[in-house]
Amino acid sequence: MENNSSTLVMFSGDLDKAMASFIIATGAAAMGKEVTMFFTFWGLNVLRKEQYVKTEKSLIERLFGKMMPRGPEKLGVSKMNYGGLGGWMMKKVMKQKNIATLKELMETAKELDVKIIACAMSMDVLGIREEELIDGIEYAGVATYLAATDGSNHNLFI
């Protein structure tokens, strides 16, 4: 089977799952595959800029914005988070062992031309505006994701 692409739906906004996603995505891209990552629901938090961006929002949108973590440095882990302790431990060990951080993996993904798409419908639901997300990404819906899965044998939901 001739096949040269991978797609990853990044639904979860957990640090550990985001790390796994980007390790798989950059690995696949380094092997010459075309990789598309589709960020939806909580996964959008991975793409948020760290700094606060002033935008017009409804009350519920402002609440969502405050309740959700802003960018890779603020994400919790999916297990044993213990109010951030688990994530802190994981980041500390990774630094000691010179393992790339999520931010670094995201940079590598860009350099390797991994296509990053933010789900427009989820942005609408969670009240996230384009100017709040990092640069160099695309905005699209599920049809664009599904088109990317055509002819791709390696499709994950994370």
Add this chain to the structure above:
Amino acid sequence: MENNSSTLVMFSGDLDKAMASFIIATGAAAMGKEVTMFFTFWGLNVLRKEQYVKTEKSLIERLFGKMMPRGPEKLGVSKMNYGGLGGWMMKKVMKQKNIATLKELMETAKELDVKIIACAMSMDVLGIREEELIDGIEYAGVATYLAATDGSNHNLFI
């Protein structure tokens, strides 16, 4: 690669993940793909009828039945549930923005001939009877799911 089918394992019984599943499933079906959704473990709760159905059950089965949510309206979200607040906020925003509810997405899936299979083994473990689940679905085991993945390039576990 000629390929015209998708399979989704719906393991989780979360509102947000169920929404994502049905958005992908109906999108793929609308594009002409054959779609099979296999509901297993907590995913079965998505298929439960809202109204209580009287059945003969063991004590543990009755406990599971009471502890687990009954149908799409009762599901919580996988993150920031805060005793139902997160789910309520999400449903409220989606209503304001005229985004289809999970119930509506499930109707659309039926209209588009998405095949919905309830995992027989999980029903046995959680003590869920056929009469407690919505109509128009099939009951089968993992072999049926695996057969559906044959010749399908787009297989997700949600």
Add this chain to the structure above:
Amino acid sequence: MENNSSTLVMFSGDLDKAMASFIIATGAAAMGKEVTMFFTFWGLNVLRKEQYVKTEKSLIERLFGKMMPRGPEKLGVSKMNYGGLGGWMMKKVMKQKNIATLKELMETAKELDVKIIACAMSMDVLGIREEELIDGIEYAGVATYLAATDGSNHNLFI
């Protein structure tokens, strides 16, 4: 589409998700497919030996080791765990109904030549040593996982 292999990333260390993984893996292997399971992050806990193994570890590694469950008997469930009650109920019902336990499924997987790979990078992060994991498995990185997905149409992230 000629295709005879499956890959499963086992990221989560939950009892219920591990059961689902091994049910799919053994089912696929019984149907003649080549199956590769890649255990990463919390999924490594599924592969830990039940008995304590004395090793040299840093403080954080010892902490991770103590905080995480040791082997299939100690895993919690992903929903309704209630301090172990949910897992206990699930195991009790499965015993009553003569459904294979996770340990038995893992034995079957070995007999069916399912390839089990422990993610070397995750072992490094969580401070897990080879002698702490069950026998008969391999140790490798994401490149080995990605190579296994080549030519495989059925790839899940669990």
